[in-house]
Amino acid sequence: MVPIHKRCAAEAFGTFWLVLGGCGSAVLSAAFPGVGIGLLGVALAFGLTVLTMAYSIGHISGCHLNPAVTFGLWAGKRFPAKDIIPYVVAQVVGAIVAAALLWCIASGKPGFELAPNGLAVNGFGSQSPGGYGLHSALIIEVVMTFAFLTIIMGSTDTRAPSGFAPIAIGLGLTLIHLISIPVTNTSVNPARSTGPALMVGGLALQQLWLFWVAPIVGGILAGFGYRALVGDPPSAPPVVGEPI
Numbered sequence: 001m002v003p004i005h006k007r008c009a010a011e012a013f014g015t016f017w018l019v020l021g022g023c024g025s026a027v028l029s030a031a032f033p034g035v036g037i038g039l040l041g042v043a044l045a046f047g048l049t050v051l052t053m054a055y056s057i058g059h060i061s062g063c064h065l066n067p068a069v070t071f072g073l074w075a076g077k078r079f080p081a082k083d084i085i086p087y088v089v090a091q092v093v094g095a096i097v098a099a100a101l102l103w104c105i106a107s108g109k110p111g112f113e114l115a116p117n118g119l120a121v122n123g124f125g126s127q128s129p130g131g132y133g134l135h136s137a138l139i140i141e142v143v144m145t146f147a148f149l150t151i152i153m154g155s156t157d158t159r160a161p162s163g164f165a166p167i168a169i170g171l172g173l174t175l176i177h178l179i180s181i182p183v184t185n186t187s188v189n190p191a192r193s194t195g196p197a198l199m200v201g202g203l204a205l206q207q208l209w210l211f212w213v214a215p216i217v218g219g220i221l222a223g224f225g226y227r228a229l230v231g232d233p234p235s236a237p238p239v240v241g242e243p244i
Contacts, residue, residue, distance in 0.1 A: 007062075015090070022049055023119060027106050043177035047174030065191070066188070070087045072219030100195075117185075129182050142218040149219045187215060190211055
């Protein structure tokens with residue numbers, strides 16, 4: 001098994017890449033005059049970050065990049081409880097570093113404003129891109145994270161075709177963003193939400209609790225639910241060291 005410090009380093013870098021690539025596309029490229037990538041491009045960027053990291057560091061850490069994934073895999077008996085805290089800390093650190101770097105880059109443009117949504121923060125009410133309220137945000141974050149973990153659990157099952165899990169997971173995350181960007185700017189990932197919120201502060205930080213609670217609840221429900229639906233595979237995947 002890969003030592004925990006190396007796995008955590010991989011998780012920190014992978015989460016850094018997810019936040020820089022996904023939030024960076026939203027901040028720097030989404031509305032660029034004439035060639036902006038828009039909602040579709042941002043959704044694809046988030047999917048591509050996970051796909052590329054799954055092939056790059058999946059064999060090191062399992063490529064969680066997300067506390068909700070870590071908790072969900074624990075609920076699905078794919079990950080040991082003793083490693084949850086180190087993984088979550090590494091993921092949050094990677095996200096904060098990426099958000100800080102993105103702020104440094106974006107602030108180089110005249111007229112850039114950090115608040116209220118300068119770093120693609122997640123939120124509801126006035127922080128929601130579409131003006132959706134708390135109950136809408138809560139429901140969609142739980143449901144989308146549940147779906148995401150179900151995709152992860154299913155595609156990494158030893159009974160599934162091998163080698164294709166990163167593609168399914170990356171495309172799954174793309175679809176999730178296409179559905180939910182208008183509602184919350186799409187979190188399904190407490191670390192992704194924490195980095196930008198800490199940089200922006202204010203209402204983004206006040207609403208951060210939801211983007212920890214809802215994704216983790218959705219992930220844990222999916223972990224238990226997948227095992228209840230299909231049972232454990234005849235040969236269970238290793239908790240780490242297997243590309244997803």
